[in-house]
Amino acid sequence: MPDLLEHEPVRSLSYPDRRRGPWHARTHEGMKINGQENCPVASEMTCHARFAAQAHHGRVPRKPGKLATLVLAAFLHDDKSGVSGNGEAMDANDSISPPATDAPALPDGRLPAFEPHTLRPFVLGEIHARPFRPVATPRIVLHYAFTCDAEQARADRLWLAERCASQGGPSPDEGMRSHAFAFGAGLLRWEQHAEFITYTWDGPAAAMAPFGGVPGSHPFGSGFRAPGPLLSAVRLDLLPSGADDLQVVERHFDPASLSAFQADGEAAIAATDFRQDGDGMTRILVLNRSMNENQAGAFVQRLLEIETYRTLALLGLPVAIRLAPEIGRIERDLVEITAHIQDTSGLEPNRALLEKLSSLAADLEAGAAASAYRFGASRAYYEIVKARLQAIAESPLPGHMGMSAFLTRRLAPAMRTCQAMEDRQANLSRKLARATTLLRTRVDVDLEQQNRNLLESMNRRARLQLRLQQTVEGLSVAAISYYIVGLIGYLAKAAKDAGLPMLEPAVATGVSVPVVLLVIWHTIRRIRAHHAEGDDGH
Numbered sequence: 001m002p003d004l005l006e007h008e009p010v011r012s013l014s015y016p017d018r019r020r021g022p023w024h025a026r027t028h029e030g031m032k033i034n035g036q037e038n039c040p041v042a043s044e045m046t047c048h049a050r051f052a053a054q055a056h057h058g059r060v061p062r063k064p065g066k067l068a069t070l071v072l073a074a075f076l077h078d079d080k081s082g083v084s085g086n087g088e089a090m091d092a093n094d095s096i097s098p099p100a101t102d103a104p105a106l107p108d109g110r111l112p113a114f115e116p117h118t119l120r121p122f123v124l125g126e127i128h129a130r131p132f133r134p135v136a137t138p139r140i141v142l143h144y145a146f147t148c149d150a151e152q153a154r155a156d157r158l159w160l161a162e163r164c165a166s167q168g169g170p171s172p173d174e175g176m177r178s179h180a181f182a183f184g185a186g187l188l189r190w191e192q193h194a195e196f197i198t199y200t201w202d203g204p205a206a207a208m209a210p211f212g213g214v215p216g217s218h219p220f221g222s223g224f225r226a227p228g229p230l231l232s233a234v235r236l237d238l239l240p241s242g243a244d245d246l247q248v249v250e251r252h253f254d255p256a257s258l259s260a261f262q263a264d265g266e267a268a269i270a271a272t273d274f275r276q277d278g279d280g281m282t283r284i285l286v287l288n289r290s291m292n293e294n295q296a297g298a299f300v301q302r303l304l305e306i307e308t309y310r311t312l313a314l315l316g317l318p319v320a321i322r323l324a325p326e327i328g329r330i331e332r333d334l335v336e337i338t339a340h341i342q343d344t345s346g347l348e349p350n351r352a353l354l355e356k357l358s359s360l361a362a363d364l365e366a367g368a369a370a371s372a373y374r375f376g377a378s379r380a381y382y383e384i385v386k387a388r389l390q391a392i393a394e395s396p397l398p399g400h401m402g403m404s405a406f407l408t409r410r411l412a413p414a415m416r417t418c419q420a421m422e423d424r425q426a427n428l429s430r431k432l433a434r435a436t437t438l439l440r441t442r443v444d445v446d447l448e449q450q451n452r453n454l455l456e457s458m459n460r461r462a463r464l465q466l467r468l469q470q471t472v473e474g475l476s477v478a479a480i481s482y483y484i485v486g487l488i489g490y491l492a493k494a495a496k497d498a499g500l501p502m503l504e505p506a507v508a509t510g511v512s513v514p515v516v517l518l519v520i521w522h523t524i525r526r527i528r529a530h531h532a533e534g535d536d537g538h
Contacts, residue, residue: 122175129178130191134293135300138205141236142218142281143304145198145311148228156197156227160190184217195377196312197227200304210237210252210285211277232311234304235281238296241289245269246397252285260400263299263392267291270303270394270403282307299392306388306403309381310411316378317414319371320421326367327424330360334428338435347446354439361432368425375422382415473524481516488512 135141148156160179161171169181172190180189186203203215214235242248249260253273260271269287277283284303288296337356344350389404396402492508502508 130301132294132298132301133180133187133189135202135238135297136293137238137240137288137291137296138208139202139238139300140205140215141200141202141234141238141300141304142214142220143198143200143232143234143236143308144220144226144230145196145232145308146226146228147196147231149195152228153192153197156225157192159225159227183219185215186217188219196231196308198308199224202300205237205239208239210239210248211235211283230280232308233276233279233281234284234307235277235279236284236286236300236303238286238288238300241269241287245287248287249285249397249400252283257406258400259403259406260397261394261402262397263394264291264295265393265395267295268299269397270299270392271400272307272403274307274406302388302392306385306392306407309384309388310407313378313381313385313411314414316371316374316418319374320418323367323371323421323425326363327421327428330364330428330432331424333360334431334435341435341439341442347443347450350439350443350446354436354443357432357436357439361429361436364425364428364432368429371422371425375418378415378418382411385411473528477517477520477524481513481520484516484520485509485513488516 157172164171164179164181167181167183172179177193178189178191180187182188183201184203186201189198189200191198191200199220201219203217206213206215246260249269249271250258253260253271254275257273257275258271259273260269262269267288267290269289270284272282272284274282284307286296286300286303291299333356337353337360340353341350344353385407389407392403394402394404396405489505489509492502492505495502496505503511
């Protein structure tokens, strides 16, 4: 097709892809035009599409034919039938306009700015909240963790801002959860967590011997304000390795609880006995063999986190120990109550047992609500400890226990105790619920029986009252008739004495008796019927 495809050879072109958008580019490599590997028949439309792409990007062929122009129009107007938007066939001389768009015009190289989610800065900044900082060798690291509530955390942030200003450094921005600034000859780092705050300071070592004097420029002097109760305190000495590393390790720690291991292959040796010195600090010794500053900083931070989080994880153990006697008492009382349920009958005895069960359930739920957060936090902290232990890639020194083995032997039983106590609470809650449901069913049945007996008694009383009423009505007919007949007798006597033509008073009185009885009886029936109709209407 030389009459249609006379243009310069092209190695890589883009054309609109209708499946993925009107102007999405797709590239075909190695296709040449005008005798140099012309397109096959199956790719003819692809060749025409190149004209559309070139026209869109300002590279129009020199001599396009009519067919190429029509293909170009079809692509630019996104019309598969090759007609214009108004349904008329397009001619080669028709002008072609680019597709309209609602996007605002932006300078070259700029992207539009959209309204961000309110939590977007927080979630994006969280991954950079606590970065590993390079640590040179030799170095002394002092690390403190303090528990605090929300009010104490706000007060500590204000105090930290004042401390930073006094040192001539920047203050932490509102919402920041970590901050670092130079203090003395070292660097002080502040981190705020969910329920605790940490202060970490690293400075130059005064001597190459482990656990020598602490530099006087550290920030934890008389001017330091603790945000809350102290939970964890660590002193870590990072020193260069020597020929007698094992002797140094064994000389400074208790062999009964010594944990010594190599990290990152044989790049460093770390040792601790998890005991506190005279200052209440847990001592950790790191002998650097071949780690650079970045590796050393990451390794030191992981060791500090292991000590901090394993202490936090153990906070659930005292709670489990405190709850154990109470859980045991509730279990014993439940066994006793369920035994009485089998032998107890009657509404009042069952109601008394139900009150006891409700009291046990209230005691159990109070303990479960108070310990749920602590047990859940202990599980989370324990998972962090295991993740940090896996990250340091330790290998134990010959003849010594590694940190993973030591903590697994000490920490794992405590975590299992907390889990067992939580499981006992859940199982006991289900048992109490079943026993309460059973007893409440029996109480409901007894109440229904009592209500049925009460209704039957009320029905009997209603029938008796009806019979009494009918008797009274009969007597009332006789009484009313007696008085009316007496009045008729008086009227008959008065008429006789007045000389009126009347029957004898006795005869008149006797004749009026059946008539008066019939009228009074009929009147009372009408009144009863009228009252009955009124009751049915309501």
